[in-house]
Amino acid sequence: MTRSELQAEAAASGVPGSGQAAEILRLDRLSLRFRGQRADVVSDVSLRVSAGEILCIVGESGCGKSVTAMAVMGLLPENATQISSGTLHFDGETVDLRRARLPAHLRGNRIAMIFQEPMTSLNPAFTIGDQIAETVLRHRGGSRAEALDRACEMLEKVGIPSPRQRLREYPHQLSGGMRQRVMIAMALANDPQILIADEPTTALDVTIQAQILDLIRGLRRETGMGTIMITHDLGVVGEIADSVAVMYGGQVVEQGPVADVFDNPQHPYTIGLMSAVPRLDSPGGRLAIVPGTVPTIDAMPEGCRFRTRCAFATPGCARRPALADLGGGHLVACHHAPLETNVSVRA
Amino acid sequence: MSDDVILSAEGLVKHFGSGGGLRGKRRVVQAVDGVTLSVRRGETFAIVGESGCGKSTLARLLMRLLTPTAGAIRFDGRDVTDATGRDLEALRRDMQFIFQDPFSSLNPRMTVGKLVGEPLEVHAPELSRAERRDRVAALLRQVGLRAEHAGRYPHEFSGGQRQRIGIARALACGPKVIIGDEPVSALDVSVQAQVINLLGDLSRDLGLTLVIIAHDLGVIRHMSDRVAVMYLGRIVETGTADAVFSDPRHPYTQALLASIPSPEARLSGRKAMVLGEMPSPSAPPPGCRFHTRCPHAQAVCRTDAPPLSARPEADHAVACHFHDSLAAEARPAAATAQSEAAQARFALYRAATEGGAVTHLHPENQET
Numbered sequence: 216m217t218r219s220e221l222q223a224e225a226a227a228s229g230v231p232g233s234g235q236a237a238e239i240l241r242l243d244r245l246s247l248r249f250r251g252q253r254a255d256v257v258s259d260v261s262l263r264v265s266a267g268e269i270l271c272i273v274g275e276s277g278c279g280k281s282v283t284a285m286a287v288m289g290l291l292p293e294n295a296t297q298i299s300s301g302t303l304h305f306d307g308e309t310v311d312l313r314r315a316r317l318p319a320h321l322r323g324n325r326i327a328m329i330f331q332e333p334m335t336s337l338n339p340a341f342t343i344g345d346q347i348a349e350t351v352l353r354h355r356g357g358s359r360a361e362a363l364d365r366a367c368e369m370l371e372k373v374g375i376p377s378p379r380q381r382l383r384e385y386p387h388q389l390s391g392g393m394r395q396r397v398m399i400a401m402a403l404a405n406d407p408q409i410l411i412a413d414e415p416t417t418a419l420d421v422t423i424q425a426q427i428l429d430l431i432r433g434l435r436r437e438t439g440m441g442t443i444m445i446t447h448d449l450g451v452v453g454e455i456a457d458s459v460a461v462m463y464g465g466q467v468v469e470q471g472p473v474a475d476v477f478d479n480p481q482h483p484y485t486i487g488l489m490s491a492v493p494r495l496d497s498p499g500g501r502l503a504i505v506p507g508t509v510p511t512i513d514a515m516p517e518g519c520r521f522r523t524r525c526a527f528a529t530p531g532c533a534r535r536p537a538l539a540d541l542g543g544g545h546l547v548a549c550h551h552a553p554l555e556t557n558v559s560v561r562a
Numbered sequence: 563m564s565d566d567v568i569l570s571a572e573g574l575v576k577h578f579g580s581g582g583g584l585r586g587k588r589r590v591v592q593a594v595d596g597v598t599l600s601v602r603r604g605e606t607f608a609i610v611g612e613s614g615c616g617k618s619t620l621a622r623l624l625m626r627l628l629t630p631t632a633g634a635i636r637f638d639g640r641d642v643t644d645a646t647g648r649d650l651e652a653l654r655r656d657m658q659f660i661f662q663d664p665f666s667s668l669n670p671r672m673t674v675g676k677l678v679g680e681p682l683e684v685h686a687p688e689l690s691r692a693e694r695r696d697r698v699a700a701l702l703r704q705v706g707l708r709a710e711h712a713g714r715y716p717h718e719f720s721g722g723q724r725q726r727i728g729i730a731r732a733l734a735c736g737p738k739v740i741i742g743d744e745p746v747s748a749l750d751v752s753v754q755a756q757v758i759n760l761l762g763d764l765s766r767d768l769g770l771t772l773v774i775i776a777h778d779l780g781v782i783r784h785m786s787d788r789v790a791v792m793y794l795g796r797i798v799e800t801g802t803a804d805a806v807f808s809d810p811r812h813p814y815t816q817a818l819l820a821s822i823p824s825p826e827a828r829l830s831g832r833k834a835m836v837l838g839e840m841p842s843p844s845a846p847p848p849g850c851r852f853h854t855r856c857p858h859a860q861a862v863c864r865t866d867a868p869p870l871s872a873r874p875e876a877d878h879a880v881a882c883h884f885h886d887s888l889a890a891e892a893r894p895a896a897a898t899a900q901s902e903a904a905q906a907r908f909a910l911y912r913a914a915t916e917g918g919a920v921t922h923l924h925p926e927n928q929e930t
Contacts, residue, residue, distance in 0.1 A: 504915060558923065
């Protein structure tokens, strides 16, 4: 059975895929730069997430994946960020990001975020219970006792044993995996419609990572929330995502349902990234590489930003390729796609 | 590959004491607790395990950056367990270390030339300044940098280039063994592939022995000839990479392999195999140290620590009471749903990045 058939089957059995379910969040044409920089760190990025969908944004350090998420959350410092375009459609509201940010009553409530390093995002001076209760009190009101009950319920939901007792503990008393569970409990305490997870398993060991991925998958099935997950790990994307956006240098180079992008990658960067991962089933030999390194933001080339590292680049790549739809929502931004009909290579 | 052992450890133990004072009991962290291994000349030997399993402590013991609490280390035929002074200095020349973080392991106030030349000043004081400069230039070229980079400072380089500087520095005094503690895990995947290729080339061209500490099983599978899997200070499984990866017999090794995220794992609906977390090395459980998380644990596992016993196939040993009956379920085969067109694209990409001549068949498409 091919992967797409398997996924069709998964979709039929109730796991929402992209396309069918109701759209919850749409980001249109976000471009922004930080003050003093000569180029956009995020350039014309559009994303959409439906109920129950997991969208992964994948890319290497500095590709703009975290900045995009921070912009959606409205967490970028206003005095240092210039947003030149971008509209956020969420829950019936439309926010023009050039002028306003996500209203505070939605942040941490309807849209929640978890971060890579749970130790630095938890306050070491407060108990776990206080920190979860705080988000409940802030957005829902009610008494402290009710909020603590909610916190206890959430800890149980994310699989923390003896939750009552844990409420009184401090972050340093928990392991890394437990802390990440606490972060997830906190994020989900107000039943958000969107969870943004920025490298939630990168700091964790592989067996713990598997547990957290299972948890996220189970929660989205249970709650129907949409998830935007930021990661650099293609394995994580393949395991958990319904759809994926591959970013390079602030641009989305390829985007679409994960089965299409993984089985039929079109952009040279996607192909390079997939070839560069050492695989368990083909040991030894030389890995294919992506030559060179990412230019600094001020040295980013015009047009396709990958062209300084692309083996297929031509002078025409100085003109930015549009994201073209290959069918089924699989978008690719490359003048030379599909490579097999446009390019030949003599060894 | 021969049976010529260059570096070996026997019953290696390292305990760290912590706490203890006027009140409270002194706690002993059993970071490494009875490790026996041998590394053969010219091979790449990998030590794999999760955080806190003692793999970095083991690497530092093998380097003699730490002194073992008990046990013996032999390097190239001599016992170096208690080496001091001149013996230790000779050992430092023969064995070099590559660190994980290329940002904090290079002195930001030294130029690259000075950083790479420093080991030469110590270990080859007979060289003149000009000779040293030539040697540094050759080393930089060897790791894929340019000779003129010698005048620059570490902050001017990217993470991958800094790791290359660290490798050049390790190579400077002509070592026989290089120990790398997570040498590629701080790097992005495209750059990681470049550094993995570089390490492979160097070990082949210079006949170097590599000992690689890592947690990424894909990297280990790709690079290593033989593997040791550690859990809570002990080796639970060791053998050729082929044996350990294709026929893992310890439940922990099986769990590690099953935990690797992949599209196949999602589709086969894998549930996390191992529950809970690694216990603290200051209070390891009795018996088999993995029994608290093991899905197959029996009464005997709680009381008796299983010895590392050899499997019938050559060069494979497992520390589990039930290794004979615990064959791993076959990992679901990679669903190669890639079309011929996609495979052609991958082939084109590889050929082009390996220096093939690219011809554009429809140049008119690119003009505007």
